[in-house]
Amino acid sequence: MSPAHVIEPTYEAIKRRLMHGHWPPGTRLEAARIADLLHVSITPVRDSLYRLTGERMVDFTHGEGFHAPRMTESDLRGMLELHLVLMLAALATQVRDSITPVGRLDKGSDGFGLLFLAIARRSGNAELASCIAGLGDRLHIARLADTEILGDTADEHGALEAAYSKNATHPEVRALLLHYHERRAQEAAAYIRHITA
Template sequence: MPASGPEPFHRALAALRSWLQEGRFAPGAKLAAVELAEELRLSATPVREAMARLAGEGVLEERRGQGFYVAHLTRADIADLYRVHLACLLMALDPSREPVWIAPPEAETFASPVAATESLLGRVLALTGSAALCDVFQLGQTRLGPVRRLEPEIFPDLEAEAAALAAGAMTGGPPFIELVRSFHLRRLREVDRLGDLLDRRARTWRG
């Protein structure tokens, strides 16, 4: 029985975005609208509408007569998404804007350092008050999410990196900008390895 609450389309869209960002589905995986609708206690219609929206954003791929599949990022896609991610943050931290600094979170815990940095950098963007910039950044976060969940296989120091970013964000300024830049450049240097891991996950999913 479908549950009442916020508009079903927005509930479905928010849930799918979160699941895709968390890497619940492997690249190339087919999404079953009916099964997901049952999990969300919604009808299949708003779930399909949400999938169509995500296909329009490039997060999913719609195959005519077959349904919706998780888009498979190429190495060029991964590199471009990290660059867009960095560009958004550099615009947010531009000295011509109101200075951005982040107060320490109150009793906030995260499942992983990846989730912690996603939250932190998302808050940096939110403080700009720019809906356009936030929309671009959030889309990038969603598309990069599955790649970022593979980072622990390459970078052994993600917890220390997340802690350094959180500390830097509390003061802001040029030192924090350099931390943000370094965060992205080290990942850009490992795009091929990240792409290999993503390909392997897709093959494993397909059996």
């Protein structure tokens, strides 16, 4: 196992590249090449790839090695459905009168991802928040295509963040979450075309 001061930056660098589609779906992830790219030894790369396999961010097949994950329309719809179920569970179990601040939105940051994580953390259930964060990381590559597929989503994001920030009623936030997920599930084919292009 690699020391933490090497493994964590290596893991984060590989994960970030996966989340942003640096490697097309199905691309073989060769540890030696990634090590050269990141200027580290092969050991922290392998350790990171195994960890990312456990998080379902990387596919691994014995005899074939590591690959950037492939995603089908059915996979995307399934992930969106599970994400909605988890978000509704977080909403239903939220700690009243406590608002977890939404992370700072910088250029290139995932506004919806930060908002969903804030809602998840408000539930007070660390396991639920961890599941939502992990699934959100896997969905990030699809969210990158939001503007191209759906157009400007700023109003949608603003409405959801405003409802969350003002401690809106459960049905109001629930309706916004349903709308968010349904819009993307209906366009799953377009998202997959974009991801695999």
